[in-house]
Amino acid sequence: MKEPTLLSSQEIYAGKVFRVYREKFITEKGVTEVEVVRHRGAIAVLPILPDKRVVLERQFRYTLRDFIYEVPAGTLEENERPEDCARRELLEETGLTAEKMIYLTKIVMSPGYVDETIYLFVAYVSDKMQEANLEKDEIISTEIYTMDQALEMIKSGKIVDAKTVSLLLLARTLGLV
Numbered sequence: 490m491k492e493p494t495l496l497s498s499q500e501i502y503a504g505k506v507f508r509v510y511r512e513k514f515i516t517e518k519g520v521t522e523v524e525v526v527r528h529r530g531a532i533a534v535l536p537i538l539p540d541k542r543v544v545l546e547r548q549f550r551y552t553l554r555d556f557i558y559e560v561p562a563g564t565l566e567e568n569e570r571p572e573d574c575a576r577r578e579l580l581e582e583t584g585l586t587a588e589k590m591i592y593l594t595k596i597v598m599s600p601g602y603v604d605e606t607i608y609l610f611v612a613y614v615s616d617k618m619q620e621a622n623l624e625k626d627e628i629i630s631t632e633i634y635t636m637d638q639a640l641e642m643i644k645s646g647k648i649v650d651a652k653t654v655s656l657l658l659l660a661r662t663l664g665l666v
Contacts, residue, residue: 531606559653575610592610593659
């Protein structure tokens with residue numbers, strides 16, 4: 490199987506978080522056109538308290554017009570290292586500081602149309618919480634659960650966010666919590 494060759498790439502939208510391109514490729518079957526969302530990347534971090542409970546967020550997502558449960562997450566700033574972003578987002582969204590940060594892996598969410606890569610971390614945190622510093626559009630409350638409660642929330646459909654499901658299951662599988 491031969492890799493397609495890019496013929497052209499035209500930006501059709503530029504936003505503050507992503508850009509959209511119309512791209513043409515030549516394949517073994519001929520010319521094909523796709524629309525691609527280019528994203529600078531993101532992080533997701535699972536905060537683990539000293540007693541092994543996990544910190545989740547209940548966040549309003551405008552796209553879904555509803556609150557969902559998630560781990561703290563955020564978009565990389567220009568030239569920002571994923572671990573630095575994870576530490577920044579953890580503090581901004583929860584008021585928690587990582588005493589130990591472990592990089593697990595990276596995932597892609599919807600590779601059929603977006604190139605967003607999310608870097609997954611586990612953060613061991615103290616139970617000393619500062620005040621969160623939320624952005625104007627963020628509506629977030631933090632909640633604390635045992636890992637068994639969080640896994641039950643996945644099974645019952647209360648946690649539907651893919652990065653959160655991935656991170657919770659991976660952390661449990663690796664014996665990190």
